[in-house]
Amino acid sequence: MNDPEAGLPEAEGAALGRRLRAQRQAAGLxxxxxxxxxxxxxxxxxxxxxxxxxxxIGTVFRIAEALGLPAGQLLAAEAAPSGAADxxxxxxxPRPPPGEELHLRPLFPGGPGRLIALEMWPPLEPRxxxxxxxxxxxxxLHVLSGRMEILFxxxxxxxxxxxxxxxxxxxxxxxxxxxxxxxxxxxVLAAEG
Numbered sequence: 001m002n003d004p005e006a007g008l009p010e011a012e013g014a015a016l017g018r019r020l021r022a023q024r025q026a027a028g029l030x031x032x033x034x035x036x037x038x039x040x041x042x043x044x045x046x047x048x049x050x051x052x053x054x055x056x057i058g059t060v061f062r063i064a065e066a067l068g069l070p071a072g073q074l075l076a077a078e079a080a081p082s083g084a085a086d087x088x089x090x091x092x093x094p095r096p097p098p099g100e101e102l103h104l105r106p107l108f109p110g111g112p113g114r115l116i117a118l119e120m121w122p123p124l125e126p127r128x129x130x131x132x133x134x135x136x137x138x139x140x141l142h143v144l145s146g147r148m149e150i151l152f153x154x155x156x157x158x159x160x161x162x163x164x165x166x167x168x169x170x171x172x173x174x175x176x177x178x179x180x181x182x183x184x185x186x187x188v189l190a191a192e193g
Contacts, residue, residue, distance in 0.1 A: 014051035019074050020063065021049045027067050037066035054104060056127070057169075057189065061135035071135070071189070072116045075106050088117075096182040100124045102175075104187070116189040121182045122148050122175040132172035138190045139169040146183030150175050159183075 024034050031049075035042040040059065047053040055063065057071075064071040088107040097103040103121040120141075127133075132153075141150070142164040149158050150165065151174045158178065159165060167173070169189065177183040 016054065016074065017049040017051040020045075023067050023069060023073065024049075029067070034063070034066060038062050054102065056102070056131070056133045057104070057139075057187075058133035058135045075104075075116050075118065096184070097121055100182075102127070118187045118189075120175075120185040120187040122177045122185065124177050124180070124182065126151055126174040126176040132174050133169075134172045135169050135189075137169050138166060139173075140164065140166045140186075140188040140190075141175075142186040142188075144184040144186055146181055147178040148175055148183035148185060149178055 024031070029037070031042045031045050034040075035045055038045075038059075039062070044053065045063075048055055057075075060074050061071045064074050100123055102123045105119040107117040107119060108115075126149075141148075141159065143159045143161050145161050147158065147160050149156055153172050157165065175185075
């Protein structure tokens, strides 16, 4: 299964790609070996490593599992965690990313046992139904601005600015922005330990 290309700013896509390549090489896996372990294509994984695409959260969890590491190590911001307190400064003013695809911006360094916090800009159109996201743990969404819809297999919910939703992330889901403008959402993932 392949994820569609995403409108990821070059620096963030390149950082995710560098982390993925380093972890894959440290595990002694070729691209073909990682493709076999994840069910993704070698070409798709190569694009992610080159910063030309952004996988869904579910796909990041699948890749991390194949590499035997926490997903936070792939999703983490570049800085090392401080152990005491980490600060993520806001972009002033927050700007929607280019393109209309899913965009994720890591807010904090990750590591074992840490929450994964991301700024998410859901796409204007949801990913195809066969490309739903599913992963271990819980997911919390808090809409900072705009409107969004989360689509589950049997239902959907519309969230407005100020709304929050927590759910079991093993439940297949997709998101999209509503109203012709990209919603800005805080996404917090708590992986099972």
